[in-house]
Amino acid sequence: MQDLVGPALGTLALVAVGGYLLGSIPFGVVITRAAGAGDVRAIGSGNIGATNVLRTGRKDLALATLVLDAGKGAVALLIARHLFGSEAAGAIAGGAAFLGHLFPVWLGFRGGKGVATFFGLMIAACWPLGLMAGATWLIVAFALRYSSLAALIAAAATPALALLPLPVAGLPAPQPVFALAVFTAILIYIRHHENIGRLLKGVEPRIGAPKT
Numbered sequence: 001m002q003d004l005v006g007p008a009l010g011t012l013a014l015v016a017v018g019g020y021l022l023g024s025i026p027f028g029v030v031i032t033r034a035a036g037a038g039d040v041r042a043i044g045s046g047n048i049g050a051t052n053v054l055r056t057g058r059k060d061l062a063l064a065t066l067v068l069d070a071g072k073g074a075v076a077l078l079i080a081r082h083l084f085g086s087e088a089a090g091a092i093a094g095g096a097a098f099l100g101h102l103f104p105v106w107l108g109f110r111g112g113k114g115v116a117t118f119f120g121l122m123i124a125a126c127w128p129l130g131l132m133a134g135a136t137w138l139i140v141a142f143a144l145r146y147s148s149l150a151a152l153i154a155a156a157a158t159p160a161l162a163l164l165p166l167p168v169a170g171l172p173a174p175q176p177v178f179a180l181a182v183f184t185a186i187l188i189y190i191r192h193h194e195n196i197g198r199l200l201k202g203v204e205p206r207i208g209a210p211k212t
Contacts (some may be wrong), residue, residue, distance in 0.1 A: 008034065010074065011089070013094045013101065015080045015092050016096040017082070017090050017202075018076070018093065018096075019080065019092065019095070019097040019100065020096040020097065020100040020105075022072050022075065022076045022097050023073060023096065023099065023101045023104075024100030024101065024104035024106060024111070025104070026048050026052065026104050026111065026162060027045075027048075027064070027069055027071060028048035028049055028052070028069070029107070031061050031064055031065055035061055038056070038205030039053075040052055041099070041107075042055065043056065043098065047112055048067065048107070049113060049116060050063070050065040050069065050116055051147065055157040056133040057095065057150070064128055066106070068114045069101065069116040069160045070119055071118070072097055072115040072117065072118040073092075073094055073101070073118070074120040074123060074124035075124075076097035077094035077121055077124045077125055080092065081163070082095075087175075087176040088174070088176045090124075090125065091125070091180040094124070094125065095180055095183050095184070097117065097121070098114055098184050098187065101114055101115050102187060102191055103119045105156060108122060113148050113191040113192060114184065114187060114188055114207055115146070115151045115155075115202075118133075118184050118188060119154060119185065121160060121180065122181065125173070125180060126170050126173045126180075127170075128166075128169035129158065129161055129169075129170075129171065129177070129181075132161050133154050133155075133158045133161065136150075136153060136154040136157050136158075137150045137151060137154040140153045140154065141207060145207045146206055147207050148192055148195035148204060149195075149204070151188065152188065152189065152192060152195075155184065155185040156185055156189075157190065158181045159178060159182045
């Protein structure tokens with residue numbers, strides 16, 4: 001038994017470290033600096049995600065950041081799942097990539113809020129689930145005009161959506177995917193604590209609101 005446990009733990013550690021290092025690449029910082037748009041951490045909210053990159057006035061840079069932040073989580077999950085033929089390995093790599101984005105070693109563990117990476121992970125893990133999570137965000141954002149609230153509701157809804165008895169859509173999702181949805185949702189709420197405070201006070205800016 002011990003002969004099997006050692007290699008298994010080593011594999012899981014390798015998957016986790018690889019996922020974390022991939023997820024910790026701060027594309028928002030890299031892209032804005034390379035394009036001569038300055039350090040995104042010095043403007044707006046100081047966040048490294050696509051929403052704050054958009055405050056540079058460069059929609060192209062914001063779109064590139066969005067795609068790459070979503071893609072790095074998806075790539076980590078898909079590579080691990082392919083190499084080891086395991087949903088658990090994929091979920092571990094994806095979860096580690098998510099942690100890397102939130103707490104990147106290269107930036108003193110001060111990263112993004114994880115929304116784009118979350119959606120990338122869900123689409124890679126179970127694309128119907130990812131699409132439903134994205135649709136939830138769109139509906140809430142369109143109806144209430146709060147990006148943060150849309151992200152919070154979508155994150156909270158995704159674990160419940162993962163349990164739906166819809167075999168034609170690959171649901172309910174495998175247990176590692178459900179666990180990944182719960183794990184990432186909890187971290188999204190932690191990283192959005194300031195937004196939650198502003199929402200409760202009624203001072204959270206709406207989508208499309210004029211800048212003050």
